Amino acid sequence: MNCTRRIGLRYYSTASPSTSHFNQRITSLKNASGPTKVDDALQLFDEMLQRQPPPNIIQLNQLITLIVKMKQYSTALSLYKQTKLMGIPTDLYAMNISINCHCRLDQVAYGFALLATILKQGHQPDLATYNTLINGLVLADRVFEAVELFKKLLREKVCEPDQITFGIVINGLCKVGHTSKALELLRFMESGSCKCKPYVEQYNAVIDSLCKDKMVDHALELFANMTQKGVIASVFTYNSLIQGLCNFGRETEAAQMLRDMEEEGVSPGVHTFTILVDSFCKKGSVKDAELAVQAMVRRGLHPDVITYSALIDGYCLRGEVDDAEKVIDRMMERDIVPDIITYSRLIDGYCKKKRIHKAWRLFQEIQDKGLIPDVVTYGSMLQGLFESGNPAAARELFNKMQVNGQVPDICTYRILFHGMCKNYQCSDALALFRSLGNKESMEDVRLYNILIDGCSKCGNPSLAMDLFDELLLKGLKPDVRTYNAMMRVYCEEGLLGKCKELLRKMEESGCLPDSFTYNIIVRELLKKNECGEAEIFLEEMINRDFMPDHATFENLLVRIPNVGKDSRLRTTVLKLTSVERKDV
């Protein structure tokens, strides 16, 4: 009897049984995982709201935080709406969580509206409020404004920024490529001018950005700096550096980095190895990539769909598409389901090997499995169809992809126009190009290069010249391929003067001639029997480590009997032939 009474009393005190009961359920939900987690949380919320007296805002915040962690931002906001309707008083925590939700939903403006509400109600926003808003601006790609707000906090001494504030701003600056500004801020933290020292995460952001900015050595320097200061590198630090090194063909150093990290007691992850696998594959050494896969398996790590997908790409790149196909079987054995990217690469591999039927069959098969081909898959398939001389089927597929909701991108158009031109449909290609209107997305030098080259190859040099003028008129900057294509056009038209003029223009505009450029000009000069000038260009090209191609060489050999015994041209040719022999 006494017992019941005591419980009865406790029911109305702060630590009522229902309070602790809910606390328990919130705690167990925190540790739970699974598909019903959101629903369970919502159910608990309903139960709590039905309880009399109503639950306190702290418990509700705890529960809603769980929902936020599951990225259900609009749900979280609607729950706060309900608590408000129930007349439960809100607090600053609840406001901050709401601001965060709005920011995550791409509604920074609502976030600032809530800030106004806080101020209007005579409350004081705290650092968490400002951090959330600054981060909201970063999420909305409004990094400049984020930095301004950050500066305002400093300037007007609204509140003192902490490590999180600095972290947000550093990340934001890195995100938009202002790495040096981020580095400045990092140095500021290091200098002790503020009370918060940088942690490994802040270093990581800057190190990663430096690597992306192709400043790997700077990144390595900062890494050494950081370690010296006693900040322990994480797996992210190493991954960024390994990626950076790999991007610059420094695989040996990357592999050394892997050994270093293990020595330092940092375990590489699937990610780490996949970076190496991918890099070896891109370099053409699938053997090393396979070794890397073995190394990761030895460490108990399981290659994932990205790892295998990199391998497939590696085999395809070498034209070993049958080996690529075997990788799919290896994936299946391990219950890893190949995704559309994986299949796209294999399809591309078949297309490049001209095994168009195999590619087409796979393309159909994956759709039967329910996979949706993306713009890349269609691109490969289109290219394959064009290459196999079936432009009609390609055009049909181009229409079909749009019916299926895939929007062609600039790559698709490059493939399409290139394919059409190669199949002697350059006027159709041009008509289609015109029908697309003056979309900004169509202002692409590479697209113009394809069309210029296509028109000239289809025997329509005047169209090519018109396109070149048009490109200049649009303010597009011709690249080496544009110049080469136009120089070929002029040569074919017998306009050697125009050709040489263009070569000058190209150098003036800072566009370096490549092997093709020299071959075009040397071959044409030889054809025109202008051996002296040909000689000058020939020497220049050899000095720049370019070799004459087959056609140029033939023209050279033809001229040899006509030039004097000790002419420079003869010496050059002799030098060339001896080099050639050495190479063989």
Add this chain to the structure above:
DNA sequence: CTAGGGTTAG
């Protein structure tokens, strides 16, 4: 007791 950030691979 509850709120704010956090990166890497195809």
